[in-house]
Amino acid sequence: MIDQSTALLLITVAVASAVEAVEALTIILASGITRGWRSTFEGALLAIACLGVIVAAVGTALIQYVPLYILRTLVGTLLLIFGLQWLTKAILRETGFKALHDECDIYDKEIATLSKEKGILRGKRDSLAFAVSFKGVLLEGMEVIMIVISFGLASGGHDQLGTAALGALVGVGIISVVGAVVARPLARVPENYMKLGVGNLLTVFGVFWMGEGVGVHWPLGDLFILVLLAIIFVATLGLVTYFKRVHESKIEVRA
Amino acid sequence: MPIEKTLGALWKGIKSFFSFWKDFLVGDSPVLALGVLIILGVAYLSRGSAILAPASTIILVLVLMTFTVWQKTKTRSHSQS
Numbered sequence: 087m088i089d090q091s092t093a094l095l096l097i098t099v100a101v102a103s104a105v106e107a108v109e110a111l112t113i114i115l116a117s118g119i120t121r122g123w124r125s126t127f128e129g130a131l132l133a134i135a136c137l138g139v140i141v142a143a144v145g146t147a148l149i150q151y152v153p154l155y156i157l158r159t160l161v162g163t164l165l166l167i168f169g170l171q172w173l174t175k176a177i178l179r180e181t182g183f184k185a186l187h188d189e190c191d192i193y194d195k196e197i198a199t200l201s202k203e204k205g206i207l208r209g210k211r212d213s214l215a216f217a218v219s220f221k222g223v224l225l226e227g228m229e230v231i232m233i234v235i236s237f238g239l240a241s242g243g244h245d246q247l248g249t250a251a252l253g254a255l256v257g258v259g260i261i262s263v264v265g266a267v268v269a270r271p272l273a274r275v276p277e278n279y280m281k282l283g284v285g286n287l288l289t290v291f292g293v294f295w296m297g298e299g300v301g302v303h304w305p306l307g308d309l310f311i312l313v314l315l316a317i318i319f320v321a322t323l324g325l326v327t328y329f330k331r332v333h334e335s336k337i338e339v340r341a
Numbered sequence: 342m343p344i345e346k347t348l349g350a351l352w353k354g355i356k357s358f359f360s361f362w363k364d365f366l367v368g369d370s371p372v373l374a375l376g377v378l379i380i381l382g383v384a385y386l387s388r389g390s391a392i393l394a395p396a397s398t399i400i401l402v403l404v405l406m407t408f409t410v411w412q413k414t415k416t417r418s419h420s421q422s
Contacts, residue, residue, distance in 0.1 A: 301388035
C-alpha cells in the first residue's frame with residue numbers, strides 16, 4: 087500500500103515528465119523521420135543515460151551530505167519558482183494572452199530545418215540526427231531531473247528518490263509508447279491542462295517544503311498539502327476566469 | 342598560448358554554466374524569482390508564530406502569482422497593440 091503523499095509524488099512527477107516527454111518526442115520524431123532512426127535513438131538513449139547518472143550521483147550525494155532542513159528549504163524554493171513559472175505560462179495560454187504550444191507547428195519547422203541540412207556522415211552514423219536528438223532529450227529532461235531530485239530529496243531520502251524516478255519513467259514510458267504507435271507529434275494531448283495541474287502541484291509542494299525547511303509549522307501536518315492544493319487551485323481558476331474576460335474585452339475593443 | 346587557450350575555454354565554460362542556471366531559474370521572470378526569495382525571508386522571520394507564518398506565506402504566494410500574471414498580460418497587451 088502506498089500512502090497519500092507518495093501517491094501524490096508519483097502522480098506529480100509522472101505528469102510533469104509526460105509534459106516534457108511530449109516536447110522531446112516531437113524532436114525525436116522529426117529527427118528520426120528526416121535523418122534516420124538509428125542515430126536518433128542513439129542520441130536519445132545517451133541523453134537518458136546521462137540524466138540517470140545525474141539523478142543517481144547528485145541525488146545520493148545530496149542525501150548523504152546535506153541536512154534535511156536545508157534540502158527542504160532549497161528544494162521548496164526551487165519548486166516554488168518552477169511551479170509559479172509553469173502556472174503563469176499555463177494561465178497566459180489558457181486566457182489567450184500567449185499562443186498555445188503547437189506541437190505540429192514545431193514538428194513541421196524541425197522537419198524543414200533538418201531536411202535542408204546535410205550533416206556529417208561518419209560511417210553509418212548521422213552526426214546531426216545524433217546531436218539534435220541528444221540535445222533535445224537532455225534539455226527537456228533537465229527539468230524532469232530537477233523535479234525528480236527535488237521531490238525525491240524533500241520527501242525523505244533514497245526510497246522516495248526511487249519513487250520519484252519511477253514516476254518519471256511511467257510518464258515518459260506512456261508518452262513513448264503512444265508516440266511509437268501513432269508516429270506523429272502528440273498534438274491532442276491536453277498539454278496546457280497538464281501544465282496547469284503540474285504547476286499547481288509544484289507550487290503547493292514548493293510552499294509546503296520551503297515553509298517546513300525554515301521552521302513554519304503547518305496546521306494539520308502533511309494533510310495541509312491538500313488544503314494548499316485547494317487554495318492554489320481556486321486561485322488559478324479565479325485568475326483564468328478574470329484574465330479570460332480581460333482578454334475577450336480587449337479583442338472586442340479592437341474589433 | 343595553450344594556457345591562454347585553456348583559460349579562455351574555462352572562462353567560456355563558467356559563463357555558459359551560470360547563464361544556463363540563470364535561464365533555468367530566473368528565465369524571463371526576475372520579479373518572480375525575487376518574490377519567492379522575499380517570501381522565503383518573511384517565512385523565516387515569522388516562523389515562531391503559529392498563525393502569522395502559514396498565513397503570511399500563503400497570502401504572499403497568492404499576491405506574487407496574481408502580480409506575475411497581471412504583469413505578463415500588461416507586457417503582452419502592449420506588444421500586441
